[in-house]
Amino acid sequence: MDPIYQSLAAIVDTEHVSNRPEELYIYSFDLGTAEPHQPDYVVSPVTTEQIQEIVRLANRENIPVVPLGGGMSLAGLAVPLKGGILLDLKRMDRIIEVNEKARYAVLECGVSQGQLTSYLERHYPHLTHSEPGAPPAATIVGNVVIHGQGDLAQPYGFNSDMVNGLEVVLPTGEACRFGSCALGARWFTNHPLPDVGLFLGWCGATGIITKLSIRLLPAKRIRGVGRFVVDDEELVPEIMYKLTHTQMAEDIIAFSSAIPPFASMLQHFTVNIAADSEKELEMKQEIIWDDTLGEYIKKGDGAYLGFTRNLERPQISKTSDYKKGGGFEYVGSIMPIEKYPECYRKGREISERYNIPYTVTGRCIGAAHSMMFAWTYAFNRADPETINGARSALHETDRLVLELGGVIWKPGAYGQKLVLERLDPNTRELMKKIKGILDPKGIMNPGNWEIP
């Protein structure tokens, strides 16, 4: 019997560790275009202590460890590029605490977006969290680790800005806490202790987040989506800027796509609006549609498309239907909103070059401080040629992001390489030192943020 397998089984149990090929196969790929890589073991721990033991074992044996949440990044971030132990964290799914008055929740790392949403709707209907457009199985921690954004990004920013505290198992096996919880206090703030900031954006290459305190936000009784459309992409930045000035929206997204035809070569806005009363709702609608965007309607440059109650999550995944075989992946970027027109035009050019119907989306983050702009490419999972085409389009788009002066969001291996090539040398050196100190044997999610 394999001694590593036996050691892992001793830490968890035989039901939650596997080295059977059919199970390893499932963990060898994600839903994007990344090449598959098989782990040697899959283990599903249920406590922080078990994770510590597994990491210590990996250190002793010099085996890579790759943490996996919902596996929804699409960028291959949890594909075990160098094999080793894949840590499937989904069993660690306890919502440990909801502090209603201080508006935060303490969660284990396997808690999914859908789980927290339904829990809050049932027990705390006046609280919500900033839910990304990802499927409900995506985890809260996974989204925070990649600096995700959700449907409250406009007033509150990145989800990683809403972290109140972390518990992390370091690559050498120690468990550390950050934020007020590090003093044994409640998990209510990540400030004002010295900033350590070593774990977000690293894709698990510096440690495994096991617990997280995330801010909860007021949930208004009525939440809905208003829609607006313009046919000139040059108008998008100024409209976003004006909308954020009203401070009346919860989420502002602009999008355009070749399919369905109604969206083609037009820029649609979805503007989420929330209110506790009909009076508040009408006041906000009046300010947004009549006072702020009325000038575009009057001139015939923009059109109001109505308001529907209840939220609809962005459905970029529908683009996977554009080609048979249901695959899609996107390049996300963090961009100044003024770049929207150029992002849109260049995105269409790239899509046309690879014969893929174009789909672009820009979500406003903060008061127009930036946007997450994404270019999505569909492919047929059963057709290597379309996969290669999509991969080439993705790589070209990674390069475009940097040419346009943006930052690639959750870059895969190719994008990370591009970023590291252009990164300020002193910053790169610091990152290398940090990684070396925290992970001296280089076992944590190797292939990600590796600095030669």
Added chain:
Amino acid sequence: MYDLIFDPDLCLHCRTQACLTKCQYIDIDGEAAQKEILKIARGEDSFVLHECATCYACEEYCTFGNHPFYLIAEKQEVLGISPVPRPLIRRAVNIGIPFRGQPEIKEINGPVLNIGAFSELKHLIQGKLFEGITPISTDERKMFHYFCQLMYLHYGRASVIKERLPGIIETIAKHKPMELICFHDECYGAYTSYCEAHGIDVPFKPIHFYEYLYNRLVELKGMIRPVSLKVAYQRPCSSRLSPDKHLFVGRIFDLIGAESVKREFVDENALCCAGAIEGQKLEGSRKRAAKQQQRNVEDMKNAGAQVCVFNCPACFQTLGEMVARNGIKPVHMSDLCRLAIGETPAGWR
């Protein structure tokens, strides 16, 4: 291109000018109305072209069948006076473009029910009422091959209708329908009123959905148990293109034991759902639409309606949630009829 058959002499000799004097959105007397409609017929600008709510009602008000609304829509396009902003027109024109391959054509040689561009609503044509009827356009991916295009009247784009409608008719005709039951008033209006007004040939016999429902209910009379509900009917704008079929609403209600509540905005005086108004360019359109919807729903409520009956999916989408919020259950006419013969529509409580 097909030309609208419009006779200005009929307007000259009209004593009422009801097309405009009865309009619920424009305040005008008979004398001014005659001047304005003749100006429009001559291709001159008129405030009517700018303020038209595109509710289609003047098609019904005109007792001569002279098609004042088709005229207004045509002249809006010719004079570049679009009722809605440019991006909304582009969006709407794009909507009707089929993009998922060609439809599967099967020759039916019998009665056919055309769901048009509402394939996702095929659950509304199930049960005994529709036994023996072959539906077409049930595939959401192909439904725009069956889209009657009349929607473009709301956008001042009659040219799109004229360009595309003959092709749609050709596609339907390939199924060899003996009769074409039109799920939506708008399709029926397209293949009867609009085609007739423009000399477009229609090689099949269109049947109004309500006429079909009524006749089928008569066949199933033994199964009918009175629904005993107080109902308000949301009359769609497209029903103005076939006012002779509107009487089937009352006949169906009588047959199934639904009590049509006494209300102000009913029959000829019905208010449209205002879905087309809220997107218009005219300043204040969003608020005007909201106020009209409120008046409409208040009227239903005050009359004691328990149920609001829809035919038009767009009206349902625009008003359904609002009537529900006001304690009135929104229901499609076919579901109400199914209820009367002992079937339970999905979601009915």
